[in-house]
Amino acid sequence: MRSLGRTRRKAGEALTAWALLTPSLIGVVLFMLVPIAIVVWLSFYRWNLISPPRFVGLANWVGIMTNGRFANSLLVTGAFVLIVIPTQTALGLFFANLLHRRLPGSGFFRTLYVLPWVCAPIAVGVMWTWVLAPSHGALNTLIGHRIEWLSDQALALPSVALVSVWSQVGYVTLFFLSGLGAIPETITEAAQLDGAGRLRIFWTITVPLLRPTLFFVLLTTAITAAQTFDTVYVLTGGGPLYATDVVGARIYYEAFQNHEFGSAAAMALVVFILLAAMALLQKLYFDKRTTYDLST
Protein backbone atom coordinates (compact mmCIF):
# COMPACT_ATOMS: atom_id res chain seq x y z
CA MET A 1 0.00 0.00 0.00
CA ARG A 2 2.73 2.37 1.02
CA SER A 3 4.95 1.42 -1.91
CA LEU A 4 2.01 1.77 -4.26
CA GLY A 5 1.50 5.30 -3.01
CA ARG A 6 5.16 6.04 -3.50
CA THR A 7 5.12 4.64 -7.04
CA ARG A 8 2.10 6.72 -7.87
CA ARG A 9 3.76 9.79 -6.41
CA LYS A 10 6.87 9.09 -8.44
CA ALA A 11 4.87 8.72 -11.62
CA GLY A 12 3.07 11.97 -10.83
CA GLU A 13 6.36 13.69 -10.18
CA ALA A 14 7.81 12.50 -13.49
CA LEU A 15 4.72 13.74 -15.28
CA THR A 16 5.00 17.15 -13.61
CA ALA A 17 8.70 17.28 -14.48
CA TRP A 18 8.07 16.63 -18.16
CA ALA A 19 5.30 19.20 -18.21
CA LEU A 20 7.65 21.80 -16.71
CA LEU A 21 10.37 20.85 -19.17
CA THR A 22 8.21 21.00 -22.29
CA PRO A 23 8.77 24.67 -23.23
CA SER A 24 12.54 24.57 -22.83
CA LEU A 25 12.69 21.21 -24.56
CA ILE A 26 10.89 22.68 -27.56
CA GLY A 27 13.50 25.45 -27.59
CA VAL A 28 16.48 23.12 -27.26
CA VAL A 29 15.30 20.66 -29.89
CA LEU A 30 13.70 22.99 -32.41
CA PHE A 31 16.04 25.96 -32.20
CA MET A 32 19.39 24.37 -31.30
CA LEU A 33 19.57 20.69 -32.25
CA VAL A 34 17.47 20.85 -35.43
CA PRO A 35 19.50 23.84 -36.73
CA ILE A 36 22.72 21.84 -36.26
CA ALA A 37 21.21 19.02 -38.33
CA ILE A 38 20.10 21.55 -40.97
CA VAL A 39 23.56 23.12 -41.12
CA VAL A 40 25.16 19.73 -41.77
CA TRP A 41 22.55 18.86 -44.40
CA LEU A 42 22.78 22.31 -46.00
CA SER A 43 26.56 22.12 -46.34
CA PHE A 44 26.07 19.46 -49.04
CA TYR A 45 23.44 21.44 -50.94
CA ARG A 46 23.28 24.53 -53.04
CA TRP A 47 20.31 26.67 -52.17
CA ASN A 48 19.49 30.32 -52.77
CA LEU A 49 15.88 30.12 -51.50
CA ILE A 50 14.58 30.80 -55.03
CA SER A 51 15.19 27.53 -56.84
CA PRO A 52 14.84 24.22 -54.92
CA PRO A 53 17.90 22.93 -53.01
CA ARG A 54 20.29 20.90 -55.16
CA PHE A 55 22.64 18.23 -53.84
CA VAL A 56 26.23 19.18 -54.75
CA GLY A 57 28.24 16.69 -52.68
CA LEU A 58 31.42 18.23 -51.35
CA ALA A 59 31.34 21.21 -53.70
CA ASN A 60 30.66 23.74 -50.91
CA TRP A 61 33.48 22.30 -48.81
CA VAL A 62 35.91 22.29 -51.72
CA GLY A 63 34.72 25.75 -52.64
CA ILE A 64 35.37 27.38 -49.27
CA MET A 65 38.73 25.63 -48.96
CA THR A 66 40.00 26.65 -52.40
CA ASN A 67 38.44 30.09 -52.78
CA GLY A 68 40.80 32.32 -50.83
CA ARG A 69 38.07 34.41 -49.25
CA PHE A 70 37.23 32.02 -46.43
CA ALA A 71 40.91 31.35 -45.70
CA ASN A 72 41.41 35.11 -45.61
CA SER A 73 38.56 35.53 -43.15
CA LEU A 74 40.04 32.86 -40.87
CA LEU A 75 43.43 34.61 -40.97
CA VAL A 76 41.83 37.99 -40.31
CA THR A 77 39.89 36.51 -37.38
CA GLY A 78 43.07 34.92 -36.02
CA ALA A 79 44.95 38.22 -36.25
CA PHE A 80 42.02 40.02 -34.64
CA VAL A 81 41.93 37.59 -31.72
CA LEU A 82 45.72 37.82 -31.34
CA ILE A 83 45.55 41.61 -31.09
CA VAL A 84 42.47 41.83 -28.89
CA ILE A 85 43.00 39.08 -26.32
CA PRO A 86 46.54 39.89 -25.06
CA THR A 87 45.81 43.63 -25.06
CA GLN A 88 42.58 43.46 -23.10
CA THR A 89 43.87 40.77 -20.74
CA ALA A 90 46.95 42.86 -19.89
CA LEU A 91 44.88 46.03 -19.46
CA GLY A 92 42.29 44.15 -17.42
CA LEU A 93 44.93 42.76 -15.08
CA PHE A 94 46.50 46.19 -14.78
CA PHE A 95 43.30 48.02 -13.87
CA ALA A 96 42.12 45.18 -11.62
CA ASN A 97 45.36 45.55 -9.64
CA LEU A 98 44.77 49.28 -9.31
CA LEU A 99 41.18 48.82 -8.17
CA HIS A 100 42.16 46.01 -5.82
CA ARG A 101 43.99 48.54 -3.63
CA ARG A 102 40.51 49.68 -2.62
CA LEU A 103 41.40 53.32 -2.39
CA PRO A 104 38.36 55.54 -1.77
CA GLY A 105 36.38 55.91 -5.01
CA SER A 106 37.42 52.54 -6.45
CA GLY A 107 33.77 51.52 -6.82
CA PHE A 108 33.09 54.64 -8.85
CA PHE A 109 35.98 53.89 -11.21
CA ARG A 110 34.85 50.30 -11.53
CA THR A 111 31.42 51.49 -12.67
CA LEU A 112 32.96 53.79 -15.27
CA TYR A 113 35.16 50.99 -16.61
CA VAL A 114 32.23 48.59 -17.08
CA LEU A 115 30.01 51.22 -18.72
CA PRO A 116 31.28 50.67 -22.32
CA TRP A 117 30.58 46.98 -21.98
CA VAL A 118 26.83 47.35 -21.38
CA CYS A 119 26.40 49.56 -24.45
CA ALA A 120 25.02 47.88 -27.57
CA PRO A 121 27.93 46.86 -29.82
CA ILE A 122 26.06 48.42 -32.74
CA ALA A 123 25.80 51.79 -30.98
CA VAL A 124 29.45 51.48 -29.93
CA GLY A 125 30.38 50.86 -33.56
CA VAL A 126 28.36 53.82 -34.78
CA MET A 127 29.92 56.01 -32.12
CA TRP A 128 33.44 54.97 -33.08
CA THR A 129 32.84 55.53 -36.81
CA TRP A 130 32.51 59.15 -35.80
CA VAL A 131 35.43 59.11 -33.33
CA LEU A 132 37.66 57.58 -36.02
CA ALA A 133 36.23 59.56 -38.97
CA PRO A 134 38.96 61.06 -41.21
CA SER A 135 37.59 64.59 -41.07
CA HIS A 136 35.60 66.01 -38.15
CA GLY A 137 36.29 62.84 -36.17
CA ALA A 138 37.25 63.19 -32.51
CA LEU A 139 40.57 61.35 -32.69
CA ASN A 140 41.97 63.10 -35.75
CA THR A 141 40.87 66.48 -34.36
CA LEU A 142 42.66 65.64 -31.13
CA ILE A 143 45.94 64.65 -32.75
CA GLY A 144 45.71 67.24 -35.53
CA HIS A 145 46.43 64.76 -38.34
CA ARG A 146 44.21 63.23 -40.95
CA ILE A 147 44.57 59.47 -40.57
CA GLU A 148 42.29 57.02 -42.40
CA TRP A 149 41.78 54.75 -39.41
CA LEU A 150 39.09 52.61 -40.98
CA SER A 151 39.80 52.83 -44.69
CA ASP A 152 43.56 52.25 -44.65
CA GLN A 153 44.33 48.65 -45.54
CA ALA A 154 46.91 48.26 -42.74
CA LEU A 155 45.17 50.31 -40.04
CA ALA A 156 41.60 49.03 -40.36
CA LEU A 157 42.00 45.77 -38.44
CA PRO A 158 43.98 47.28 -35.52
CA SER A 159 41.36 50.08 -35.36
CA VAL A 160 38.47 47.63 -35.18
CA ALA A 161 40.44 45.66 -32.56
CA LEU A 162 40.91 48.86 -30.57
CA VAL A 163 37.15 49.44 -30.47
CA SER A 164 36.62 45.86 -29.35
CA VAL A 165 39.23 46.20 -26.59
CA TRP A 166 37.67 49.48 -25.49
CA SER A 167 34.30 47.86 -24.96
CA GLN A 168 35.61 44.68 -23.28
CA VAL A 169 38.31 45.88 -20.86
CA GLY A 170 35.84 46.64 -18.09
CA TYR A 171 34.35 43.16 -18.29
CA VAL A 172 37.78 41.54 -18.07
CA THR A 173 38.80 43.87 -15.24
CA LEU A 174 35.73 42.87 -13.26
CA PHE A 175 36.66 39.18 -13.36
CA PHE A 176 40.27 39.75 -12.42
CA LEU A 177 39.14 42.00 -9.61
CA SER A 178 36.96 39.27 -8.18
CA GLY A 179 39.79 36.75 -8.68
CA LEU A 180 42.22 39.00 -6.82
CA GLY A 181 39.71 39.36 -4.01
CA ALA A 182 39.80 35.59 -3.53
CA ILE A 183 43.55 35.48 -2.89
CA PRO A 184 44.19 35.47 0.86
CA GLU A 185 46.26 38.46 1.90
CA THR A 186 48.28 36.32 4.30
CA ILE A 187 50.05 34.72 1.33
CA THR A 188 51.20 37.99 -0.22
CA GLU A 189 52.12 39.36 3.20
CA ALA A 190 54.22 36.30 3.97
CA ALA A 191 56.04 36.73 0.65
CA GLN A 192 56.65 40.36 1.48
CA LEU A 193 58.16 39.45 4.84
CA ASP A 194 60.46 37.10 2.98
CA GLY A 195 61.61 40.13 1.01
CA ALA A 196 59.85 39.51 -2.32
CA GLY A 197 59.32 42.64 -4.42
CA ARG A 198 56.04 43.79 -5.87
CA LEU A 199 56.65 42.43 -9.39
CA ARG A 200 58.01 39.16 -8.06
CA ILE A 201 54.89 38.72 -5.93
CA PHE A 202 52.72 39.47 -8.95
CA TRP A 203 54.38 36.87 -11.20
CA THR A 204 55.05 34.12 -8.67
CA ILE A 205 51.99 34.38 -6.46
CA THR A 206 49.19 36.44 -7.97
CA VAL A 207 49.31 35.09 -11.53
CA PRO A 208 49.45 31.38 -10.55
CA LEU A 209 46.64 31.84 -8.05
CA LEU A 210 44.58 33.70 -10.66
CA ARG A 211 44.85 30.80 -13.09
CA PRO A 212 41.21 29.60 -12.82
CA THR A 213 40.00 33.17 -13.44
CA LEU A 214 42.49 33.55 -16.26
CA PHE A 215 41.24 30.35 -17.86
CA PHE A 216 37.64 31.45 -17.70
CA VAL A 217 38.36 34.95 -19.00
CA LEU A 218 40.62 33.80 -21.85
CA LEU A 219 38.15 31.15 -22.96
CA THR A 220 35.05 33.32 -22.97
CA THR A 221 36.69 36.42 -24.44
CA ALA A 222 38.49 34.43 -27.15
CA ILE A 223 35.28 32.70 -28.17
CA THR A 224 33.45 36.03 -28.21
CA ALA A 225 36.23 37.74 -30.18
CA ALA A 226 36.35 34.92 -32.75
CA GLN A 227 32.64 35.50 -33.45
CA THR A 228 32.77 39.29 -33.67
CA PHE A 229 30.16 40.63 -36.04
CA ASP A 230 28.26 43.72 -34.87
CA THR A 231 31.17 46.14 -34.56
CA VAL A 232 32.76 45.04 -37.84
CA TYR A 233 29.41 45.32 -39.60
CA VAL A 234 29.05 49.03 -38.76
CA LEU A 235 32.70 50.07 -38.64
CA THR A 236 34.01 48.64 -41.92
CA GLY A 237 31.55 46.13 -43.36
CA GLY A 238 34.54 43.78 -43.68
CA GLY A 239 36.56 46.19 -45.83
CA PRO A 240 38.69 47.80 -47.09
CA LEU A 241 39.34 44.97 -49.54
CA TYR A 242 38.45 42.28 -46.97
CA ALA A 243 41.08 43.55 -44.49
CA THR A 244 38.57 43.24 -41.62
CA ASP A 245 36.46 40.43 -43.08
CA VAL A 246 36.25 38.40 -39.86
CA VAL A 247 34.61 35.02 -40.14
CA GLY A 248 31.39 36.11 -38.41
CA ALA A 249 30.93 38.75 -41.08
CA ARG A 250 31.98 36.37 -43.89
CA ILE A 251 29.26 33.86 -42.95
CA TYR A 252 26.71 36.65 -42.78
CA TYR A 253 27.63 38.10 -46.18
CA GLU A 254 27.90 34.68 -47.80
CA ALA A 255 24.38 33.78 -46.62
CA PHE A 256 22.46 37.02 -46.63
CA GLN A 257 24.17 39.02 -49.36
CA ASN A 258 25.38 36.35 -51.80
CA HIS A 259 22.54 33.95 -50.90
CA GLU A 260 24.99 31.04 -50.86
CA PHE A 261 23.38 29.32 -47.90
CA GLY A 262 25.17 26.03 -48.54
CA SER A 263 28.68 27.40 -48.43
CA ALA A 264 27.75 29.64 -45.47
CA ALA A 265 26.68 26.45 -43.67
CA ALA A 266 30.00 24.76 -44.44
CA MET A 267 31.85 27.82 -43.12
CA ALA A 268 29.75 27.81 -39.95
CA LEU A 269 30.64 24.16 -39.33
CA VAL A 270 34.35 24.89 -39.73
CA VAL A 271 34.00 27.71 -37.18
CA PHE A 272 32.15 25.38 -34.83
CA ILE A 273 34.95 22.82 -35.02
CA LEU A 274 37.69 25.44 -34.61
CA LEU A 275 36.01 26.99 -31.57
CA ALA A 276 35.54 23.60 -29.95
CA ALA A 277 39.20 22.77 -30.63
CA MET A 278 40.25 26.10 -29.15
CA ALA A 279 38.24 25.42 -25.98
CA LEU A 280 39.77 21.96 -25.71
CA LEU A 281 43.33 23.21 -26.20
CA GLN A 282 42.91 25.90 -23.57
CA LYS A 283 41.47 23.36 -21.17
CA LEU A 284 44.36 20.93 -21.74
CA TYR A 285 46.90 23.70 -21.23
CA PHE A 286 45.37 24.86 -17.97
CA ASP A 287 44.78 21.32 -16.70
CA LYS A 288 48.44 20.47 -17.20
CA ARG A 289 49.48 23.33 -15.00
CA THR A 290 48.84 23.15 -11.31
CA THR A 291 45.93 25.07 -9.93
CA TYR A 292 45.75 25.92 -6.27
CA ASP A 293 42.80 25.23 -4.06
CA LEU A 294 42.27 28.17 -1.75
CA SER A 295 39.09 26.92 -0.22
CA THR A 296 40.65 25.91 3.10
Place this chain on the structure above:
Amino acid sequence: MTSLRERVATPARAAGVYALLVAGALAAIGPLLLTVSTAIKTPSDFASHSALAPPQPPSTVNFAELLGGSHNLTHSIWVTAAVTAFVVLTQVTFSILAAFAFARLTFPGREPLFWVYLSTLMIPQAVTVVPLYLMMVQFGLRDTFWGLVLPLCFGSPYAIFLLRERFRAIPQEVVDAARLDGVSTLDMLVEIVIPLSRPIIVTLTLITVVSQWNSFMWPRIVTSGTQWQVLTVATAALQGQYNSHWTLVTAAAVIAMAPIVTLFVLTQKHIVRSILITGFR
Protein backbone atom coordinates in the same frame (compact mmCIF):
# COMPACT_ATOMS: atom_id res chain seq x y z
CA MET B 1 54.76 44.56 9.59
CA THR B 2 53.20 46.46 6.76
CA SER B 3 50.51 44.99 4.59
CA LEU B 4 50.40 45.67 0.88
CA ARG B 5 47.53 47.99 1.38
CA GLU B 6 49.21 50.03 4.09
CA ARG B 7 52.32 50.27 2.01
CA VAL B 8 50.40 51.70 -0.90
CA ALA B 9 48.70 54.29 1.23
CA THR B 10 51.63 56.71 1.17
CA PRO B 11 50.32 59.93 -0.42
CA ALA B 12 52.71 59.86 -3.39
CA ARG B 13 51.84 56.29 -4.25
CA ALA B 14 48.11 56.89 -3.85
CA ALA B 15 48.39 59.91 -6.13
CA GLY B 16 50.10 57.75 -8.74
CA VAL B 17 47.35 55.13 -8.54
CA TYR B 18 44.66 57.79 -8.86
CA ALA B 19 46.39 59.30 -11.88
CA LEU B 20 46.30 55.89 -13.60
CA LEU B 21 42.70 55.27 -12.56
CA VAL B 22 41.64 58.65 -13.95
CA ALA B 23 43.51 57.99 -17.20
CA GLY B 24 41.64 54.70 -17.53
CA ALA B 25 38.31 56.36 -16.76
CA LEU B 26 38.94 59.05 -19.38
CA ALA B 27 39.71 56.39 -21.97
CA ALA B 28 36.55 54.50 -20.99
CA ILE B 29 34.02 57.33 -20.94
CA GLY B 30 35.76 60.05 -22.98
CA PRO B 31 34.43 58.72 -26.29
CA LEU B 32 30.94 58.44 -24.77
CA LEU B 33 30.98 62.03 -23.49
CA LEU B 34 32.28 63.39 -26.80
CA THR B 35 29.55 61.48 -28.61
CA VAL B 36 26.86 62.98 -26.39
CA SER B 37 28.41 66.40 -26.94
CA THR B 38 28.19 65.96 -30.73
CA ALA B 39 24.66 64.62 -30.50
CA ILE B 40 23.47 67.85 -28.83
CA LYS B 41 25.01 70.15 -31.45
CA THR B 42 23.15 71.63 -34.38
CA PRO B 43 24.59 70.50 -37.74
CA SER B 44 25.81 74.04 -38.46
CA ASP B 45 27.44 74.37 -35.03
CA PHE B 46 29.21 71.05 -35.65
CA ALA B 47 30.37 72.07 -39.14
CA SER B 48 31.70 75.47 -38.13
CA HIS B 49 33.64 74.61 -34.97
CA SER B 50 36.22 72.06 -33.88
CA ALA B 51 34.77 68.59 -33.39
CA LEU B 52 35.92 68.72 -29.76
CA ALA B 53 34.42 72.12 -28.96
CA PRO B 54 31.48 72.13 -26.54
CA PRO B 55 28.03 72.66 -28.08
CA GLN B 56 27.15 76.36 -28.48
CA PRO B 57 24.44 76.18 -27.25
CA PRO B 58 23.19 72.61 -26.61
CA SER B 59 20.31 71.69 -28.90
CA THR B 60 17.79 68.86 -29.09
CA VAL B 61 17.26 69.27 -32.82
CA ASN B 62 18.81 65.88 -33.72
CA PHE B 63 16.72 64.04 -31.16
CA ALA B 64 13.58 65.78 -32.32
CA GLU B 65 14.33 64.81 -35.90
CA LEU B 66 15.03 61.19 -34.97
CA LEU B 67 12.13 60.65 -32.59
CA GLY B 68 9.54 62.51 -34.60
CA GLY B 69 9.70 63.24 -38.31
CA SER B 70 10.42 60.70 -41.00
CA HIS B 71 12.99 58.64 -39.06
CA ASN B 72 10.56 57.74 -36.33
CA LEU B 73 12.94 55.98 -33.98
CA THR B 74 10.09 56.14 -31.47
CA HIS B 75 8.49 53.26 -33.34
CA SER B 76 11.74 51.26 -33.10
CA ILE B 77 11.94 51.99 -29.39
CA TRP B 78 8.48 50.47 -28.92
CA VAL B 79 9.33 47.43 -31.03
CA THR B 80 12.54 46.90 -29.07
CA ALA B 81 10.73 47.32 -25.75
CA ALA B 82 8.01 44.86 -26.77
CA VAL B 83 10.48 42.26 -28.03
CA THR B 84 12.69 42.66 -24.96
CA ALA B 85 9.76 42.44 -22.54
CA PHE B 86 8.34 39.36 -24.24
CA VAL B 87 11.66 37.52 -24.47
CA VAL B 88 12.67 38.35 -20.90
CA LEU B 89 9.33 37.26 -19.47
CA THR B 90 9.11 34.00 -21.39
CA GLN B 91 12.78 33.09 -21.24
CA VAL B 92 13.08 33.62 -17.50
CA THR B 93 9.76 31.87 -16.75
CA PHE B 94 10.45 28.80 -18.87
CA SER B 95 14.03 28.62 -17.58
CA ILE B 96 12.74 28.62 -14.00
CA LEU B 97 10.28 25.81 -14.77
CA ALA B 98 12.98 23.65 -16.37
CA ALA B 99 15.56 24.38 -13.68
CA PHE B 100 13.06 23.41 -10.99
CA ALA B 101 12.37 20.10 -12.73
CA PHE B 102 16.09 19.36 -13.03
CA ALA B 103 16.90 20.45 -9.49
CA ARG B 104 14.06 19.14 -7.32
CA LEU B 105 12.11 16.48 -9.17
CA THR B 106 13.16 12.94 -9.98
CA PHE B 107 12.24 11.40 -13.29
CA PRO B 108 13.81 8.84 -15.59
CA GLY B 109 16.36 10.35 -17.98
CA ARG B 110 17.03 13.43 -15.88
CA GLU B 111 20.82 13.36 -16.00
CA PRO B 112 21.26 12.56 -19.71
CA LEU B 113 18.73 15.20 -20.63
CA PHE B 114 20.52 17.77 -18.53
CA TRP B 115 23.73 16.95 -20.39
CA VAL B 116 21.98 17.52 -23.69
CA TYR B 117 20.95 20.98 -22.42
CA LEU B 118 24.48 21.71 -21.25
CA SER B 119 26.04 20.61 -24.53
CA THR B 120 24.00 23.21 -26.43
CA LEU B 121 26.05 25.88 -24.63
CA MET B 122 28.88 24.94 -26.99
CA ILE B 123 26.91 25.96 -30.09
CA PRO B 124 28.02 29.38 -31.37
CA GLN B 125 25.40 31.81 -32.67
CA ALA B 126 27.21 32.02 -36.00
CA VAL B 127 26.34 28.36 -36.59
CA THR B 128 22.62 28.56 -35.95
CA VAL B 129 21.60 31.85 -37.60
CA VAL B 130 21.57 30.48 -41.14
CA PRO B 131 19.35 27.45 -40.40
CA LEU B 132 17.14 29.50 -38.05
CA TYR B 133 16.57 32.02 -40.80
CA LEU B 134 15.66 29.27 -43.28
CA MET B 135 13.26 27.78 -40.71
CA MET B 136 11.56 31.13 -40.14
CA VAL B 137 11.17 31.55 -43.90
CA GLN B 138 9.56 28.10 -44.10
CA PHE B 139 7.24 28.89 -41.17
CA GLY B 140 6.25 32.14 -42.91
CA LEU B 141 7.52 34.11 -39.92
CA ARG B 142 10.12 36.26 -41.64
CA ASP B 143 9.64 39.92 -40.77
CA THR B 144 7.12 39.25 -37.99
CA PHE B 145 7.12 39.69 -34.23
CA TRP B 146 7.13 35.91 -33.80
CA GLY B 147 10.13 35.54 -36.06
CA LEU B 148 12.01 37.93 -33.79
CA VAL B 149 11.17 36.24 -30.51
CA LEU B 150 10.48 32.57 -31.23
CA PRO B 151 14.05 31.19 -31.20
CA LEU B 152 14.72 32.99 -27.89
CA CYS B 153 11.57 32.66 -25.85
CA PHE B 154 11.61 28.98 -24.84
CA GLY B 155 14.28 29.38 -22.22
CA SER B 156 18.04 29.54 -22.16
CA PRO B 157 20.15 26.49 -21.23
CA TYR B 158 22.63 28.76 -19.50
CA ALA B 159 19.94 30.33 -17.33
CA ILE B 160 18.62 26.84 -16.59
CA PHE B 161 22.09 25.73 -15.54
CA LEU B 162 22.56 28.69 -13.17
CA LEU B 163 19.06 28.44 -11.69
CA ARG B 164 19.43 24.70 -11.16
CA GLU B 165 22.55 25.30 -9.07
CA ARG B 166 20.66 27.75 -6.88
CA PHE B 167 17.52 25.60 -6.59
CA ARG B 168 19.61 22.61 -5.54
CA ALA B 169 21.13 24.64 -2.71
CA ILE B 170 17.76 24.95 -0.97
CA PRO B 171 17.88 22.58 2.05
CA GLN B 172 15.95 19.36 1.58
CA GLU B 173 14.32 19.80 5.03
CA VAL B 174 12.52 22.91 3.83
CA VAL B 175 11.13 21.00 0.88
CA ASP B 176 10.24 17.94 2.97
CA ALA B 177 8.47 20.03 5.58
CA ALA B 178 6.39 21.64 2.87
CA ARG B 179 5.60 18.20 1.41
CA LEU B 180 4.36 17.00 4.80
CA ASP B 181 2.10 20.02 4.99
CA GLY B 182 0.61 18.83 1.72
CA VAL B 183 1.99 21.60 -0.47
CA SER B 184 1.75 20.65 -4.14
CA THR B 185 4.79 20.62 -6.38
CA LEU B 186 3.81 23.78 -8.22
CA ASP B 187 2.99 25.64 -5.01
CA MET B 188 6.38 24.64 -3.71
CA LEU B 189 7.99 26.30 -6.74
CA VAL B 190 5.94 29.46 -6.45
CA GLU B 191 5.88 29.83 -2.67
CA ILE B 192 9.24 28.46 -1.56
CA VAL B 193 11.80 28.03 -4.32
CA ILE B 194 11.24 31.28 -6.24
CA PRO B 195 11.17 33.58 -3.18
CA LEU B 196 14.32 31.93 -1.82
CA SER B 197 16.09 32.43 -5.17
CA ARG B 198 15.13 36.02 -5.77
CA PRO B 199 18.67 37.46 -6.20
CA ILE B 200 19.70 35.09 -8.98
CA ILE B 201 16.36 35.61 -10.75
CA VAL B 202 16.81 39.39 -10.63
CA THR B 203 20.34 38.91 -11.92
CA LEU B 204 19.22 36.78 -14.84
CA THR B 205 16.37 39.13 -15.66
CA LEU B 206 18.69 42.15 -15.81
CA ILE B 207 21.27 40.42 -17.94
CA THR B 208 18.58 39.17 -20.33
CA VAL B 209 17.22 42.71 -20.65
CA VAL B 210 20.68 44.02 -21.54
CA SER B 211 21.52 41.32 -24.05
CA GLN B 212 18.08 41.42 -25.67
CA TRP B 213 17.98 45.21 -25.95
CA ASN B 214 21.46 45.22 -27.50
CA SER B 215 21.03 42.27 -29.84
CA PHE B 216 21.54 42.98 -33.51
CA MET B 217 22.39 40.01 -35.71
CA TRP B 218 19.17 38.05 -35.42
CA PRO B 219 16.83 41.07 -35.76
CA ARG B 220 18.91 42.28 -38.71
CA ILE B 221 18.53 38.92 -40.43
CA VAL B 222 14.92 38.06 -39.71
CA THR B 223 13.33 41.46 -40.33
CA SER B 224 13.38 43.83 -43.26
CA GLY B 225 11.78 47.22 -43.66
CA THR B 226 10.61 49.34 -40.77
CA GLN B 227 7.58 47.59 -39.34
CA TRP B 228 9.56 45.34 -36.99
CA GLN B 229 12.81 47.26 -37.01
CA VAL B 230 14.47 47.23 -33.59
CA LEU B 231 16.59 50.11 -32.36
CA THR B 232 19.99 48.58 -33.13
CA VAL B 233 18.96 47.77 -36.70
CA ALA B 234 17.47 51.24 -37.15
CA THR B 235 20.67 52.84 -35.83
CA ALA B 236 22.88 50.81 -38.16
CA ALA B 237 20.61 51.60 -41.12
CA LEU B 238 20.69 55.31 -40.28
CA GLN B 239 24.46 55.29 -40.13
CA GLY B 240 24.62 53.67 -43.54
CA GLN B 241 22.22 56.19 -45.00
CA TYR B 242 23.40 59.40 -43.32
CA ASN B 243 27.09 58.69 -43.33
CA SER B 244 28.87 61.87 -42.16
CA HIS B 245 25.71 63.58 -40.84
CA TRP B 246 27.52 63.08 -37.59
CA THR B 247 25.22 65.02 -35.27
CA LEU B 248 22.26 62.91 -36.38
CA VAL B 249 24.15 59.62 -36.35
CA THR B 250 25.68 60.17 -32.90
CA ALA B 251 22.25 61.15 -31.57
CA ALA B 252 20.89 57.82 -32.81
CA ALA B 253 23.73 56.00 -31.04
CA VAL B 254 22.92 57.92 -27.86
CA ILE B 255 19.25 56.95 -28.11
CA ALA B 256 20.22 53.31 -28.56
CA MET B 257 22.57 53.35 -25.55
CA ALA B 258 20.75 55.64 -23.13
CA PRO B 259 18.13 53.21 -21.71
CA ILE B 260 20.68 50.50 -20.93
CA VAL B 261 23.21 52.98 -19.53
CA THR B 262 20.46 54.35 -17.27
CA LEU B 263 19.47 50.85 -16.19
CA PHE B 264 23.12 50.07 -15.51
CA VAL B 265 23.68 53.17 -13.40
CA LEU B 266 20.51 52.45 -11.40
CA THR B 267 21.17 48.76 -10.81
CA GLN B 268 24.94 48.89 -10.99
CA LYS B 269 25.60 46.54 -8.07
CA HIS B 270 23.19 43.94 -9.41
CA ILE B 271 24.58 44.07 -12.92
CA VAL B 272 28.17 43.77 -11.75
CA ARG B 273 27.11 40.76 -9.73
CA SER B 274 25.24 39.41 -12.74
CA ILE B 275 28.32 39.64 -14.92
CA LEU B 276 30.41 37.87 -12.33
CA ILE B 277 27.90 35.09 -11.75
CA THR B 278 26.84 34.49 -15.30
CA GLY B 279 30.06 35.41 -17.09
CA PHE B 280 27.47 36.29 -19.58
CA ARG B 281 27.85 37.44 -23.09
